Amino acid sequence: MNEKKGISLKISGDKLTMIAAIVVVFVLFTSLNRNFFSVTNIINILVSASLVGLVAIGHTYLIIAAQNDLSPGSLAAFSGVMVALLISRGMPVPAAVLVTIGCGAVVGTFNAFMVNKIKLDAFIATLVTQSVIRGFAYIICGGKPISISNKAFLLIGKARVFWIPVSVWIMIFCILIFGFILSKTKFGRSVYAIGGNKDAARLAGLNPQKIIFTCYIIMGVLCAIGGMIFASRMNSGQPAANVNLEFDSITAVILGGVSFVGGVGDMSGTVLGIILINSFNTGLTMVNVPSFWQYVAKGALLLFALTTDYIRKQRREKELLAASMKNAV
């Protein structure tokens, strides 16, 4: 019993570190700019987090399953352009949204196909998609942003329910649903199992290809939703938008305790990661850090996340060794 308590305390130790980091970011930026810690700004942070947040849900699943995806930025931009195009051609909003979500699912299927059937490494496979889909985002609109005037569609990005924008509600809703699926369902358990050891999971009767396939589809759909929300906020579908979106998302997920090793992490960590990286990014802009330097700062944050991941891994191994010294016969 004592053992169990010890371990759960340590896990929350990781989370506490994250919360502390968020507090530090808030204190730091508030001291530099009073407006940072204000309702308006916090809502701003949440709004800007809504797109990254959706993608980070997808990355949580994929990276736990020992996969990855570098195409979300392109896919989100493509989806924004796609929905704008369909609406401008007179398609009813619900139909346009569904078609766009369908496109996201197709891209996810394509990624899964490359990984499952052509046995490509996820990084390389989705790098292909990143380029191809960015290309299509420009092709379908002829390189020019398509503006959106449909009132109903613009509500998605602008309307508020209980003072909080709809886009944020969508993110919260998705986090709750997918968090539940990850921790409480058969599918969620399978994601952890194949991420930990694909071969062993297959021999234990699971179907790793099917699970990987589903994870990529989830990511495709989330990117499509995120891209449409972004387009609604911008009043237009922009083929050049959302570059480096996957970068922020992966940073958030790794900061939150999901490990590149696979099979490790959870949704609550990702939530903390999203909050941290978005307050960090917003803060940099508010204290007028030049955008060139923001790139450097973001890189530093990812390096920090990876180092943390490495230290956690080392610590897990050390604990294991200590435990096996006690239990070995």
Next chain:
Amino acid sequence: MENVLEFQNISKYFPGVKALDNISFKAYSGEVLAFLGENGAGKSTLLKVLNGDYQPTSGKYLLNGEEKNFLSPHEAIEEGISVIYQERQILLELSVAENIYLGRMPAGKFGIINTKKANENASKIIRDFGLPIQPETKVKDLSIAYQQMVEIMKAYSRDNLKVICFDEPTASLSDSEIEALFRIIRKLKTEGKIIIYVSHRMDEIRQITDKAAIFKDGRYVDTVVTGQVEEAQMIHMMVGRDLGDIYNNLDRKKTIGDVLLEVRNVSSDFVKPNSFVLHKGEVLGFSGLVGAGRTELMRAIIGADKMKTGTLILEGKEIQNNSPHDAMKHGIVLVPEDRKMQGILANLSVAGNINISMLDSNSNQFGIMNQEKEEEISREGIQNFKIKTPSPDKKIVELSGGNQQKCIVARWLTTNPKVLIMDEPTKGIDVGAKSEFYQMICKFAKQGMGIILISSELPEVIGLSDRIIVMKGFKITGEVMREEATESKLLSLGMLGEVKDA
């Protein structure tokens, strides 16, 4: 020159395994010391600690009274400790002399290598060793035995060589070559080197060694003078108890039931077509050398590898296994050979591992897991299989190897299988847990399950099986009933493909 090598309380842990447990003893100059023990007793691990390949978890070793802590084999060699491994570690494209002086060829001004001098020096050593080879010869043109000699000369060429260890050196040598090796070992002995000799061959140990340090399950048992102690006595010390008793006292089923599984001409990309029959309540042993195709045949049967030809008939009905998932649905399950890579899910808990094949029946129509049911199953599994774990939430990798293996068996038994295939189930497991596994296997057979037991340990396969199938070169070469099974019969079927009765 007098040398003393001393181990003081050396322990080495790997996750789930205590490879070395508080080992202390000394080895002296001018004697050949055998390391004796079963597979997994810790002999090779101790050599790897000594030559800096592994760092001990605790304890220390001293050479001539001075504490050493080598961080790499290179450091150990620099200080005069060399290990000659089974797999030769020489560069085939280089000459004998270049190999002997690898990394320290005599060089003149501007670092230009003096090949002539190297050849002269090498010639001297070759003459000392009494070998009919030339220093200029490329090593790839030498026989395996002489390649090994080059390695020994490489160690010998260092002036400060103090300890030389041989790990199963005769595995691929002919009788006359072994004689040549022994001559050199005796020469090294008279020069005051400490010689450690690891081998399973009792006749060689009698011939060449003076003393034997005996290991069992990672512990040092004792050192005996080779000439003074009976071989049977040494084996008893290695094994700790008479394994024969374990087999004789098993509660086995008297009668074998109807045909359960018929395998007809099953082949895959990795194994030739093979046919056999398994009965209800039968323990069917699969013997053969490592790489004979036993694992591959089973993988084809459970759909882990694609079946190319053949049919499977389970209880009279033809079935198809396109994946291990299909096989599981049909009640055919496999406990894989490589527990770490293919058996356990290292990131999950004991409970998670036991339940992973029950996800379908432990969840409702929306796929939501029933936590109480899961807890119940893992509790039962832990109880029924006597899994030693402080809690079901413990990570499986924290358990010992035997207990990890029990979790895998518990995982499958909750699915109520008809055919249980176990691939080397007792590999790397200590003797106590082994006998528990044997009892388990007999119990399952008694309950009517068909058991396929792949094992490379002959006493195990003979002691447990009702019938034994032998494979060689990806084909079944013979079948022996329990009553007629002898080690020599199985070996000759496995190595020659036919029974050659002496």
